[in-house]
Amino acid sequence: MSSDNARVNSAASTYRPPSDHYENFPVASWFCPPALRAPIAAIYWFARTADDIADEGQNAADRRLTELAQYRDDLHRSSRGQPTSTRWPDVFDPLGPMIARFQLPVALLENLLDAFEQDVRFTASAQRYRNDAELHAYCRLSANPVGRLLLHLYGIQDSVSLQRSDQICTALQLINFWQDLGRDIANGRWYPSVAQMERHGVTDADLQRDQPHAGASRMLATYASDARALMLQGAPLAHQIRGRAGWELRLVVQGGLRILDKIAALDHATWRSRPRLGKGDIPLLLWRAFGPAKAGPEHRP
Numbered sequence: 001m002s003s004d005n006a007r008v009n010s011a012a013s014t015y016r017p018p019s020d021h022y023e024n025f026p027v028a029s030w031f032c033p034p035a036l037r038a039p040i041a042a043i044y045w046f047a048r049t050a051d052d053i054a055d056e057g058q059n060a061a062d063r064r065l066t067e068l069a070q071y072r073d074d075l076h077r078s079s080r081g082q083p084t085s086t087r088w089p090d091v092f093d094p095l096g097p098m099i100a101r102f103q104l105p106v107a108l109l110e111n112l113l114d115a116f117e118q119d120v121r122f123t124a125s126a127q128r129y130r131n132d133a134e135l136h137a138y139c140r141l142s143a144n145p146v147g148r149l150l151l152h153l154y155g156i157q158d159s160v161s162l163q164r165s166d167q168i169c170t171a172l173q174l175i176n177f178w179q180d181l182g183r184d185i186a187n188g189r190w191y192p193s194v195a196q197m198e199r200h201g202v203t204d205a206d207l208q209r210d211q212p213h214a215g216a217s218r219m220l221a222t223y224a225s226d227a228r229a230l231m232l233q234g235a236p237l238a239h240q241i242r243g244r245a246g247w248e249l250r251l252v253v254q255g256g257l258r259i260l261d262k263i264a265a266l267d268h269a270t271w272r273s274r275p276r277l278g279k280g281d282i283p284l285l286l287w288r289a290f291g292p293a294k295a296g297p298e299h300r301p
Helices: 003-014 034-055 061-079 089-102 106-125 132-142 144-154 159-179 181-186 194-199 214-234 236-240 243-265 279-289
Strands: none
Touching: 034 061, 034 089, 034 106, 034 144, 061 089, 061 106, 106 132, 106 144, 132 144, 132 159, 144 159, 159 181, 159 214, 159 236, 159 243, 194 214, 214 243, 236 243, 243 279
16 A cells, blocks of 8 residues: 555544534445545545535634635645645645645636635625526536546546536535525525526525425426436446446436435425435445446446
8 A cells, every 4th residue: 555545544544524424425435446545535525624614613704714715725735745734634634645646636626615615605695596507507616526536537538428427416416405405594505596486486484494385396396307317417427437436426326316216205395304315225226226338438447
């Protein structure tokens, strides 16, 4: 084992995010190619910690933005091989060597920070997404860079694969929004667009009551249908990538689709109840992951 991998794997045994996070999908799991677990873990910890800076605790928005700026500065220093601050050693001690070793595109990591800063500003000012195009633009910063970073590690850069990766990642982000609708609204984060709420006759109060609402269910059904279509458009990528990486992605895709099944079973009323995956879903996810392969070029990471 290389010293860089040893450093990251050592951090894996001690790292704990500032809050108790529920994850739908495996991170650096057994299915992930062993040689890539270290960089994938380093990317995840970078994103997870930045998300905590933006969302967790009681800090005011100005303080959060200041800390994210400091975090960005440490990213730049880390990417240049320079000493970083002592604030986040569990993040940047592993990440710096991974950036150098795998030539990770720093611009994609910065996109994630742009998204977290946008979240802070929107929440602080009670700003809403005016339409779904604006919401998807946010996903291009908050979700799509992760998929592109993984494809970079797999050595895949063709335009079709990048597009499919973006479709999967945007779908996953949207699914997370609709799964977490009640929790996000309680924390002042609103992801349904103004245009969709007006179209379905939904008010803020409708999503803040533990009561059925036909218009809100229709709105969430529309959103869920759009996310499913986007996921299915990108899904062939999981069959193009050979080996463990492909199996990892198949499970991620099926996990997202399963959450949509659970949302539908709630009549899409996720402002009332939050669906989640459990151990009982694992056999179904595995069975679905063994579905027939789609046509397309195969990549061998």
